Amino acid sequence: MTGITWHPLAVGYILGSIPSAWLLCRIFYGIDIFEHGSRNMGATNVHRVLGTKPFAITLILDILKGFAAVLLSVSFFSAPETAVPIGLAAGAAAIAGHSLSVWVKFRGGKGVATGLGVFLALAPKASVTAMGIFLLVLVSSGFVSLGSIAAASALPFLILGFRECGEAWLSSFFGFSAVAALFIVYRHKANIVRLWNGEENALGSRKHETETPGATPAA
Template sequence: MISIYSLSALVAAYLFGSIPTAVWIGQAFYGIDVREYGSGNAGATNTFRVLGKKAGIAVMVLDILKGWTATNLAYLIGLSVTGPQHSVQFANYQLALGIIAVMGHLFPVFAGFRGGKGIATLFGMILAVHIEAAMVCVVVFLIVLLVSKYVSLSSISAGFSFPLSVIFLFHSPIRPIVVYGMCICVLILVTHQKNIERLLKGKEAKVNFFRKKQLD
């Protein structure tokens, strides 16, 4: 049975995820809704593309913090609800909070349910759950980005590296982390469907984070 504390944490996780950092920063400091430009997504990549490096970095850091904070809400009630921190029950609850935060980013209540693709928030969740695997994801992302110049391909590759590293590099004994890692792969494929289609057709745009912002 879900306690009032557990339910409150789940609601809080969704609200954390729903904070539309790209939209609010764009509107507050630039008078621009980033969803009306570029890819139309309210995420860090489109913010880099539309508003430039400073805004993009701010959005990326805050979106990662959203996922990390929401996932770590489990620690506030972990002793009374789930028992030992490293138990399967605790891992299940922690991961559920992180996934709900990602759903909040995808469908933010504070921005008309039009959010981003959730990669930065998803990374924040992974960072809270398994920091070693999260670092592998960073390395994979950077290598693929340097080689291909495709953020979408880099994000997909990094997402797939999480369950693989958990299974083959770190041999995690907590099965829910492996299962959720596989679910992450499915989620990334769904949210990047259009990107995958453009990649296959050779029409996906390469990025240069250091060029001047483009609003046209």
């Protein structure tokens, strides 16, 4: 593998794998987020367990991981003609790192916030529109998971519509966004089952207690 490929992959994974929620909860609140609420390292679970302030900090940090992975990799490891593939490689690695972090035994979040950071760097118009879809679904339904699934599913088509990467890399960009969307939807498979059964937790529900080991993680 050449330097033009493995360097952005390494940068993306290292930044993405920083366990923001776990570190925040461990250092400032003295808890292991994997032992509370839905036992998930995402911002939604931090909100459920600890409230709005740590949720906001976690969300911002997770978005910044994805954004920085793309920005740094494109700035240091690409020429103008390779900016898109370098950005895509770094972005994919960042999402993988967040979801399967080596620092916390290959556990992690579901990739939504870090994925948002990646696409804000690569396709800001499509990303902001996807955020609008997320908020619309969240406000109308009350479910973060449903908003995340809707936004992720819409993103590949927004990529095609806005064409921010240019025509030369459009098919690759669309393919990457489609795979990222499928990955995020897959990570929400348990949420989809709960939504179908009417058992999903709405935004604002709090679960301070540790769930029974082996329970299915929520959002």
